[in-house]
Amino acid sequence: MERLSCTRRFLKCSIFILISGLSICTTLKLTVPSPVIHGIKGQPLILPVYYEVNQSASSVQIIWLMERSQAQARYLITSINQSVMPDLELQHKLTLKPPNASLLIHSLHLNDEGTYIVKVNLEGNTTVSATQKIDVTVDVPVSKPMVQTEPSYGAVEQVGNITFKCFAMKGTRVVYEWLKNGGPLQDRSSYVFSPNNATFTIVSVTKGDIGNYSCLARNFVSETESDVITPTIYYGPYGLRVISDKGLKVGEVFTIDTGQSVRFDCSADSNPPNTCAWIQRTNNSTEIINYGPYFKLLSDKVRQKSMDYLCRAYNNITGRGEEMQFTVIITPIDPEKLLQDTGSLSPLAAITGVSLFIILSICLLFIWKKYQLHRGIQWKLQPRRPSTEYRRTPIFSGHEDAINDFGIYEFVSLPDAVVPHRAPGQAASVLHLQDINCTIYEVIQHVPEQAQNDPQS
Numbered sequence: 001m002e003r004l005s006c007t008r009r010f011l012k013c014s015i016f017i018l019i020s021g022l023s024i025c026t027t028l029k030l031t032v033p034s035p036v037i038h039g040i041k042g043q044p045l046i047l048p049v050y051y052e053v054n055q056s057a058s059s060v061q062i063i064w065l066m067e068r069s070q071a072q073a074r075y076l077i078t079s080i081n082q083s084v085m086p087d088l089e090l091q092h093k094l095t096l097k098p099p100n101a102s103l104l105i106h107s108l109h110l111n112d113e114g115t116y117i118v119k120v121n122l123e124g125n126t127t128v129s130a131t132q133k134i135d136v137t138v139d140v141p142v143s144k145p146m147v148q149t150e151p152s153y154g155a156v157e158q159v160g161n162i163t164f165k166c167f168a169m170k171g172t173r174v175v176y177e178w179l180k181n182g183g184p185l186q187d188r189s190s191y192v193f194s195p196n197n198a199t200f201t202i203v204s205v206t207k208g209d210i211g212n213y214s215c216l217a218r219n220f221v222s223e224t225e226s227d228v229i230t231p232t233i234y235y236g237p238y239g240l241r242v243i244s245d246k247g248l249k250v251g252e253v254f255t256i257d258t259g260q261s262v263r264f265d266c267s268a269d270s271n272p273p274n275t276c277a278w279i280q281r282t283n284n285s286t287e288i289i290n291y292g293p294y295f296k297l298l299s300d301k302v303r304q305k306s307m308d309y310l311c312r313a314y315n316n317i318t319g320r321g322e323e324m325q326f327t328v329i330i331t332p333i334d335p336e337k338l339l340q341d342t343g344s345l346s347p348l349a350a351i352t353g354v355s356l357f358i359i360l361s362i363c364l365l366f367i368w369k370k371y372q373l374h375r376g377i378q379w380k381l382q383p384r385r386p387s388t389e390y391r392r393t394p395i396f397s398g399h400e401d402a403i404n405d406f407g408i409y410e411f412v413s414l415p416d417a418v419v420p421h422r423a424p425g426q427a428a429s430v431l432h433l434q435d436i437n438c439t440i441y442e443v444i445q446h447v448p449e450q451a452q453n454d455p456q457s
């Protein structure tokens, strides 16, 4: 019974050690922060190890071994108390500073890769020991990768495949990842990857595959992205549209006025840009009237009221075409519209303009006269003005009562000698005006009836 329980206790303890590495059966706790460490070739590497001890230890022994796959463990370095004993082959390569158990490797080589084993023995009242392992990898950093496409000239939509090849000159254990427009590729059935992702093919490209592709090359110690490459994908034409610079478009019917010259543009989404042919349909026959992205229609030259046209877009690389039929209806000239179009003033507008000008002039004159009258009154009220001022002022003749002055004022000139003669309703042209050297204002009473009857006024 006793023996059995002892064995059981031993098993328990062993299992616990296996699981946790932390022991309550011993007083030594050995830890490594990371069980795997990625080193860079040519760089130093520290394999950190920490231990805690619970009992006072008289002697501390640290042992480092290295194990490579399918090879015997190799002795590296040992220390007891403060004395260090490296493998003499490696004495310049390794540093151990007891009681610190961490190992420093000065310069990593690719063959330094392997599993490093550290064992710490402590001697006190009893001897306790602990072991840990660290896996070390050594890699060369990746250089900037280059991307090539095949075929380099591009591929035709739905027919061609494009293969991207990524290649990094330097680097060990490089894996590749592909990015489209800076983001990871979405899963598509049309994407085919090589085992290490170094090449990637888009089977049967589509317009949606157009984008900026780049390759990310990476290993444990570095990551670099290639330049962006934009493959050429030939597609289209799609979404053929016919637009005109003038006229009204309703559906596929353009309404234009006679005399207008209209330019029709045919546009479609296509790479390379599509070629366009313009076809006129008359009765059952078709006639190509123009090649190119646009054509100009002179509506004068069209004898019929409505014509059917066809724009045929063709992509000479994809070998696909699209066509659109449209009808042009020519409306007869609207005289009013034509006048506006030609930019000439309509008679009505001219009459309105002239009338406005006359009215404005008359108003200005009336105001001016009122001003003069006001000044005349002022002179009368102030008789003791310097005589020079009298001489400078024009001769004033008229009523002091402004109400009677209401009417149409006409600007006439009279000879000096002629005394202004008031002739109601009389036209100014009746006066014989010769040798006119000074001007006066003739007030003509406004007689609307007469003015209307007399076509001259």
Ligand SMILES: *[C@@H]1O[C@H](CO)[C@@H](O)[C@H](O)[C@H]1NC(C)=O
Pocket (backbone or CB within 6 Å): 023, 024, 026, 027, 028, 029, 054
């Ligand atoms: C330290 O020693 C005491 C007994 O002396 C023990 O109970 C304790 O678990 C030990 N601690 C460690 C971390 O081993």
Ligand SMILES: *[C@@H]1O[C@H](CO)[C@@H](O)[C@H](O)[C@H]1NC(C)=O
Pocket (backbone or CB within 6 Å): 058, 059, 060, 080, 081
């Ligand atoms: C280690 O040092 C202690 C005293 O610090 C000493 O008692 C012990 O013998 C030394 N061990 C060895 C192996 O020299």
Ligand SMILES: *[C@@H]1O[C@H](CO)[C@@H](O)[C@H](O)[C@H]1NC(C)=O
Pocket (backbone or CB within 6 Å): 046, 100, 101, 102, 104
């Ligand atoms: C042990 O040595 C390493 C490097 O040699 C250092 O980083 C670490 O801090 C040291 N540990 C202690 C407990 O001194």
Ligand SMILES: *[C@@H]1O[C@H](CO)[C@@H](O)[C@H](O)[C@H]1NC(C)=O
Pocket (backbone or CB within 6 Å): 055, 056, 125
């Ligand atoms: C170690 O042994 C000494 C004397 O032999 C004793 O005084 C001490 O308590 C022991 N320490 C432990 C942790 O058992």
Ligand SMILES: *[C@@H]1O[C@H](CO)[C@@H](O)[C@H](O)[C@H]1NC(C)=O
Pocket (backbone or CB within 6 Å): 159, 160, 161, 203, 204
């Ligand atoms: C594109 O790839 C598919 C599948 O690999 C293949 O069947 C097809 O022939 C390829 N097309 C061209 C143009 O290479």
Ligand SMILES: *[C@@H]1O[C@H](CO)[C@@H](O)[C@H](O)[C@H]1NC(C)=O
Pocket (backbone or CB within 6 Å): 181, 211, 212, 228
């Ligand atoms: C691709 O890159 C070019 C310039 O490098 C940029 O103008 C374009 O917008 C990019 N396209 C996308 C979809 O990000």
Ligand SMILES: *[C@@H]1O[C@H](CO)[C@@H](O)[C@H](O)[C@H]1NC(C)=O
Pocket (backbone or CB within 6 Å): 175, 176, 177, 178, 184, 185, 193, 195, 196, 197
């Ligand atoms: C290849 O790339 C795809 C997507 O970019 C990724 O899911 C996959 O894990 C990569 N494979 C390898 C072997 O890197």
Ligand SMILES: *[C@@H]1O[C@H](CO)[C@@H](O)[C@H](O)[C@H]1NC(C)=O
Pocket (backbone or CB within 6 Å): 283, 284
């Ligand atoms: C156009 O051709 C069709 C058959 O080809 C015929 O039925 C139709 O009458 C023709 N129309 C004119 C206007 O010639």
Ligand SMILES: *[C@@H]1O[C@H](CO)[C@@H](O)[C@H](O)[C@H]1NC(C)=O
Pocket (backbone or CB within 6 Å): 282, 283
């Ligand atoms: C189209 O057919 C009509 C009669 O069917 C004829 O009068 C007209 O001249 C034809 N137009 C052209 C352009 O041939």
Ligand SMILES: *[C@@H]1O[C@H](CO)[C@@H](O)[C@H](O)[C@H]1NC(C)=O
Pocket (backbone or CB within 6 Å): 272, 273, 274, 275, 316, 317
């Ligand atoms: C295809 O069309 C483009 C422009 O539309 C033109 O520059 C090119 O010469 C054409 N190629 C062939 C083979 O006809």
Ligand SMILES: *[C@@H]1O[C@H](CO)[C@@H](O)[C@H](O)[C@H]1NC(C)=O
Pocket (backbone or CB within 6 Å): 416, 435, 436, 437
């Ligand atoms: C009017 O002026 C003209 C020259 O403009 C002059 O010959 C004429 O004598 C003048 N008449 C009077 C009446 O001053």
